[in-house]
Amino acid sequence: MTNWPTKKLGEICEIEGGDAAPQDKTIFENGTIPFVRMQDLGRYHITTNLIETVDKITNEALQKFRLKIWPKGSILLPRSGSVYMNHRAILGIDACVVSHIAILTNFSKEILNKYLFYYLTILDIGRFGTQTTGIDSISFSQLGRLKIPLPPLNIQQKIVERLDAIKKAQELNDKQIELAEELFQSLLHRELDPKGKNWEMKRLGEVANFQYGYTESAKERGNFCFIRITDIDDNGELINLDKKYIQADEKEVLPYILEKSDLLIARTGATFGKMLYFDSVEPSVFASYLIRVKPNKNIIIPKLIWLFSRTSDYWKQAWNLMTGSGQQQFNANKIKRIKIPLPPLETQQKIVEKLSAVQEYKKKLVQQKELLKELFESVLHKSMAGKFD
Numbered sequence: 084m085t086n087w088p089t090k091k092l093g094e095i096c097e098i099e100g101g102d103a104a105p106q107d108k109t110i111f112e113n114g115t116i117p118f119v120r121m122q123d124l125g126r127y128h129i130t131t132n133l134i135e136t137v138d139k140i141t142n143e144a145l146q147k148f149r150l151k152i153w154p155k156g157s158i159l160l161p162r163s164g165s166v167y168m169n170h171r172a173i174l175g176i177d178a179c180v181v182s183h184i185a186i187l188t189n190f191s192k193e194i195l196n197k198y199l200f201y202y203l204t205i206l207d208i209g210r211f212g213t214q215t216t217g218i219d220s221i222s223f224s225q226l227g228r229l230k231i232p233l234p235p236l237n238i239q240q241k242i243v244e245r246l247d248a249i250k251k252a253q254e255l256n257d258k259q260i261e262l263a264e265e266l267f268q269s270l271l272h273r274e275l276d277p278k279g280k281n282w283e284m285k286r287l288g289e290v291a292n293f294q295y296g297y298t299e300s301a302k303e304r305g306n307f308c309f310i311r312i313t314d315i316d317d318n319g320e321l322i323n324l325d326k327k328y329i330q331a332d333e334k335e336v337l338p339y340i341l342e343k344s345d346l347l348i349a350r351t352g353a354t355f356g357k358m359l360y361f362d363s364v365e366p367s368v369f370a371s372y373l374i375r376v377k378p379n380k381n382i383i384i385p386k387l388i389w390l391f392s393r394t395s396d397y398w399k400q401a402w403n404l405m406t407g408s409g410q411q412q413f414n415a416n417k418i419k420r421i422k423i424p425l426p427p428l429e430t431q432q433k434i435v436e437k438l439s440a441v442q443e444y445k446k447k448l449v450q451q452k453e454l455l456k457e458l459f460e461s462v463l464h465k466s467m468a469g470k471f472d
Contacts, residue, residue: 085232085234085468085469087232087233087234087469088232088233089230089231089232089233090193090230090231090233091227091228091229091230091231092187092226092227092228092229092230092231093224093226093227093228094191095190095191095193095194095199095231095233096158096187096188096189096190096191096194096196096199097187097188097189098185098186098187098223098226098227099185099186099188099223100162100182100184100185100186100223101119101151101153101179101180101181101182101183101184101186102148102150102151102179102180102181102182103181103182104118104120104181104182105140105144105148110140110141110144111138111139111140111141111144112141113141114138114139114140114141114144115139115141115142116139116140116141116142116145116152116178116179117134117135117136117138117139117176117177117178117179118136118138118139118140118178118179118180118181119133119136119159119174119178119179119180119181119184120136120137120138120181121161121164121165121170121181121183121184122137123135123136123137124159124161124165124170124172124184125165125168125170127170127172128168128170128171129170129171129172129204130171130172130173130175131172131173131175131197131200131247131250132173132175133159133172133173133174133175133176133178134175134176136178140179145179150179151179151180152177152178152179153174153177153178153179153180153186153188154174154177154188155174155175155176155177156173156174156188156196157173157174157186157187157188158171158172158173158174158186158187158188158196158199158200158203159171159172159173159174159180159184159185159186159187160172160184160185160187160203160208161183161184161185162183162184162185162220162221162222162223162226163183163219163220163221164183164219164220165183165219166208166209166219166220166221167207167209167219169204169206169207169208169209171200171203171204173196173197173200185221185223185226187199193233193236194231194233194239195236195239195240195243197243197247198239198240198242198243199231201242201243201246201463201466201467202231202232202467204463205463205464205467206229208221208226208229209221211225211226211228211229232467234469241471242466242467245462245466246459246462246463246466249455249458249459249462250459252455253452253455253456253459256448256451256452256455257452259448260445260448260449260452263441263444263445263448264445266441267438267441267442267445270437270438270441271390271393271394271438272394272395274434274437274438275390275391275394275396275424275434277424280424280426282424282425282426283424283425284422284423284424284425285382285383285422285423285425286419286420286421286422286423287376287388287418287419287420287421287422287423288418288419288420290378290379290382290383290388290423290425291346291376291377291378291379291383291388292376292377292379293374293375293376293377293415293418293419294338294339294374294375294377295350295371295373295374295375295415296339296347296368296369296370296371296372296373296374296375297329297336297339297368297369297370297371298370298371299329299331299368299370300329301327301328301329301370302327302328302329302330303327303328304328304330305328305329305330305331306328306329306330306331306333306366307328307329307330307331307336307340307366307367307368308326308327308328308363308365308366308367308368309327309328309329309367309368309369309370310341310347310359310361310367310368310369310370310373311327311370311372311373312349312351312352312354312357312370312372312373314326314327314359315347315349315354315357315358315359317357318393319357319358319359319360319389319392319393320359320360321359321361321362321363329368331368336368339368339369339375340366340367340368341361341363341367341368341369341375342361343361343362343363343364344360344361344362344385344386345361345375345376345377345385346358346359346360346361346375346376346377346378346385346388346389347359347361347369347373347374347375347376348373348374348376348392348413348418349372349373349413350372350373350374350412350413350414350415350418351372351412351413352372355401355405355412355413356392356397356398356401356402356405356413357392358376358388358389358392359373359389360385360386360389374414374415374418376388376418382425382428383423383425383428383431384428384431384432384435386435386439387431387434387435388423390434390435390438391423391424397421397423400420400421400422401413401421404417404418404420404421405417
């Protein structure tokens, strides 16, 4: 707690709403004026510089519908439909704004707009709102009654500078992650493209064996970790959150116990074809909606197959082979037909090492991203509590 005075939000700024979005799509063709929709706010989630929008409106439409252009520096937050998502943004450009979003402007001299923005990010505004016809919302009067602590301006500035410095580090780290992914994709295409390399092309069925997983209900505890489709992330790596287990006799599940470098492929649902490279040391069994691929290591390095599963060539083949009119099915007989380039083992090793090095670098950046997020949250809450040690 602090001894800072407080004022209601409505006393330190003006709170208004955006305009109803014109329904004629042609209005947004060749437009030049940014039009902020909820999806734009959601894409950023939390930002001090919202500058990109999906839609831009024409000057003619601006006049016809009497839309208002809100100034750069205005604070945006949801007021209906996505209140509980707690999106927050500062406009980095002059822009029109949709009616589902509240706009804070004309801040009093006793508050910095960036300090107010940062303070609003720690508030779960949804708990102050209501639901009408199943849609969460918060009224202008409810927003206006929110109490805002007002430290002296020099303290506000200090808080902003501390948080801005971490935000800057986060942005630089995010850019490095983006560049690392671009490098990975570029190398992936270049290294695994068989054109002009005189490599054999083999079907997966010629270089690996296949096995369906174990049928059992997942539990919170057990002696084997139970790997399911939902445990594989979009990058084909194991998610270590919300792990599930089974309690089973080792002899019974012995054929399903995973070994390092095993590959698992999702065979059904929207994520069919997604492949995991298993490298965990935790005793684990794989579930029935997964297929284990056991490559012949005398012919092909398992990780090369996993890397190939990240290419457009793999996914093009997977989509062409997919069966099932409703639930998408990707059974072993189909997977066996996927063609994969087969360079010499020495070349395979070099390719795997090169691409793995980039992935390890990106993994460290992602870990850094989490640490920076934790640091930002810690500094934010301490600063708002008046703690500056």
